[in-house]
Amino acid sequence: MTAHIPQSRFAPAEVVTRPQPGTAPTDRRPLWTVIALTAALTGLIMAGYVLTIGTWTVWAVVAMALITLTTLTLSLGAATAVVGLIFPAPRAPRPMPDWQPSSRTAILLTLCGEPPRGPAAMLAELAADLQRAGLDRFVDIFVISDTRDDKAKAEAEALAPLIGSGAITYRRRQENVGRKPGNISDWLDRWGGDYDFMLPLDADSRMSARRIRHLIHRMERSPSTGLLQSGMRLLPAETRFGQLQRSAQRIMGPTFLQGFSAWTGDAGNYWGHNALIRVRAFRDAVPLPKLSGVAPFGGDVLSHDFVEAAWMRRAGWRIEIDADTRASAEDGPQTLAEYHKRDRRWCQGNLQHLRLIAAPGLHPLSRLHMAVGVMGYLSAPLWLATLLLLATGAVPMAAGWMLLAVATLLAAPKLCGVARLMRQARGLRTKGVVLRAAALETVLSSILAPIVMVNHVVDVAQVFAGRDCGWKRPGGASLRLPTGGLEALAGTGIIALVAATNPSAVVWVLPVALPLVFAPLFIRFMEAPCACLMARA
Structure with missing residues (x-):
C-alpha cells in the first residue's frame, strides 16, 4: 500500500521556456588520443601474433579473431588511464558561498x-x-x-x-x-x-x-x-x-x-x-x-x-x-x-x-x-578459449609473450594510478605506503582474476542457454558444490588438458590455473574480516 505521503513543500512549478538542447564546445584531443593509443596497442600485439605464428590453420585464424576482440577492450582501458594521467582535469566553476539554486x-x-x-x-x-x-x-x-x-x-x-x-x-x-x-x-x-x-x-x-x-x-x-x-x-x-x-x-x-x-x-x-x-x-x-x-x-x-x-x-x-x-x-x-x-x-x-x-x-x-x-562479460569465455588454443598447441606459437602482453595491458591502469598517487604523495613514507598498497592489491587481484573469469564464463553460458536470472543468481548444479569447488574443478581440468596435449606449456597456464585450484582456500581468506594490513592498504 501507499504509505503516508506528506504534501510537497513546493507548489506546482510554473511553466517556463528552457533552452533547447545544444552543442557546447568539447575538447576532442582526449578522444583522438584514446583512438590512437587503442589502435597502436592493439596493432602491436596483433603484429606480434602474426610474426610469431608457426603455421596458419583454421584455429590460428580463430585465435587471431578472439585476440583482436579482447585486446581492443584491454587497449581501450589502458588508453583511458593514460589519458587520465596526461590530461589535467578541467576546473569546474564552484558556487559562491552565498549562491542559491534557482531550480528544484x-x-x-x-x-x-x-x-x-x-x-x-x-x-x-x-x-x-x-x-x-x-x-x-x-x-x-x-x-x-x-x-x-x-x-x-x-x-x-x-x-x-x-x-x-x-x-x-x-x-x-x-x-x-x-x-x-x-x-x-x-x-x-x-x-x-x-x-x-x-x-x-x-x-x-x-x-x-x-x-x-x-x-x-x-x-x-x-x-x-x-x-x-x-x-x-x-x-x-x-x-x-x-x-x-x-x-x-x-x-x-x-x-x-x-x-x-x-x-x-x-x-x-x-x-x-x-x-x-x-x-x-x-x-x-x-x-x-x-x-x-x-x-x-x-x-x-x-x-x-x-x-x-x-x-x-x-x-x-x-x-x-x-x-x-x-x-x-x-x-x-x-x-x-x-x-x-x-x-x-x-x-x-x-x-x-x-x-x-x-x-x-x-x-x-x-x-x-x-x-x-x-565485452566486459564476453571477454571471459573469449580469453579462456584463447588460452586453451595457445596452451594446448592447437595454435603453434610461443604463447609466453602473449601472456606477458596481456599482463602489461592489464597493469597499465594500475601503473597510471600509482604514478598519479606518487606525484601527489609528500615524503618517502607516504610514497612507500602507496607502493606497498599497490603491490598487495596487484598480488591479490591477480589471484582473484581467474576466479572471476570462470564465473563470468558460467554466467554467459547460462544467458545464452536461455536461463533468466531475474534479480538473483539462478540455481544449478554448480551451486551444490562447496564454495570455490567449481573454480577448483576448472583449474584442475585446465592443467590436466594442457599436460595431456602440450606438457611444455603447463608452466604458462599455472598463473591462471593455480588460483583456481586453491580457490576454496583463497575465497575463505578473502571473505574474512579485514586484517590490519589490508585496512592500512
Whole structure:
C-alpha cells in the first residue's frame, strides 16, 4: 500500500521556456588520443601474433579473431588511464558561498527489500546536512519503494520518524511494474512536474549536501546538459574482499575516471545512481523499449542506465561525467557470493544490449559504451578459449609473450594510478605506503582474476542457454558444490588438458590455473574480516 505521503513543500512549478538542447564546445584531443593509443596497442600485439605464428590453420585464424576482440577492450582501458594521467582535469566553476539554486531538485532513494536501517540513518544524516547547507528549501527527499511482504512493515517502521518529521516523502507501490525504471516513471507521473532535476540514489549510496550543491550549480550553468554523473568512491569495507575492491578503486579509479570523462566529453554514461538528471530531458527521451520475446534476451531491460543515457544523448542532451569522487560513495559487495550474484544480473542486462546497440540515431560513443559493457562479460569465455588454443598447441606459437602482453595491458591502469598517487604523495613514507598498497592489491587481484573469469564464463553460458536470472543468481548444479569447488574443478581440468596435449606449456597456464585450484582456500581468506594490513592498504 501507499504509505503516508506528506504534501510537497513546493507548489506546482510554473511553466517556463528552457533552452533547447545544444552543442557546447568539447575538447576532442582526449578522444583522438584514446583512438590512437587503442589502435597502436592493439596493432602491436596483433603484429606480434602474426610474426610469431608457426603455421596458419583454421584455429590460428580463430585465435587471431578472439585476440583482436579482447585486446581492443584491454587497449581501450589502458588508453583511458593514460589519458587520465596526461590530461589535467578541467576546473569546474564552484558556487559562491552565498549562491542559491534557482531550480528544484528531488532526491530519489529507490528501495526494493534492502535492510532499511542503514538507508534510514543515511537519510537522517543527509536531511540534516541539506539543512545546514541551506539546501532544504530547494531539495526534497523521496523514498520510492518496491519492497513487498513482511519487509515492507520493517521498512515503514524504520522510516517512520523521518516521515513524521516531514524530512522525507515516502511512497510504496503495490505493483512492481517495470522494476526500478517503472518505479522512477511512477514518481515522474506523480511529482515530476514539480521539479527541474532528480538525483537517484540506491540503498547503499552516499552523497553530501556540498557535493549535491556543486552538481546543481553546474547543471544550472549548462542548460543543454541532461545528465551529470558523479564519480564515486567505495565505503570502508568489512572484509578483505571488500577492502581489496576499495584499494583497487583508490589506486586506479580517479585516473581512469578522469580519462573516461575527458574522452567521452558530452556523450558520457550513466551508472544508475549518484547522478543529477534534468527531469525534462529524461522525460523527453525515456521510457525504455520493452524487448520482444522472453528473458533473458527479451522482456524488461535490466541494465537500463546505459540505455537511458544513450536515449537522452540521441535526443540531443549532453551526458557528462564529473570525475570528482569526493563526498560521493557507494558500498561494494563484501563476499564473492554477493559479487557473483550482482554480476550475474549485470551480465544478463549487458548482453541484452546486443539487441539495442544498432538502434537508429544513437551517438557512436553510446554504441561504444554498450559494446564495452557487452565485452566486459564476453571477454571471459573469449580469453579462456584463447588460452586453451595457445596452451594446448592447437595454435603453434610461443604463447609466453602473449601472456606477458596481456599482463602489461592489464597493469597499465594500475601503473597510471600509482604514478598519479606518487606525484601527489609528500615524503618517502607516504610514497612507500602507496607502493606497498599497490603491490598487495596487484598480488591479490591477480589471484582473484581467474576466479572471476570462470564465473563470468558460467554466467554467459547460462544467458545464452536461455536461463533468466531475474534479480538473483539462478540455481544449478554448480551451486551444490562447496564454495570455490567449481573454480577448483576448472583449474584442475585446465592443467590436466594442457599436460595431456602440450606438457611444455603447463608452466604458462599455472598463473591462471593455480588460483583456481586453491580457490576454496583463497575465497575463505578473502571473505574474512579485514586484517590490519589490508585496512592500512
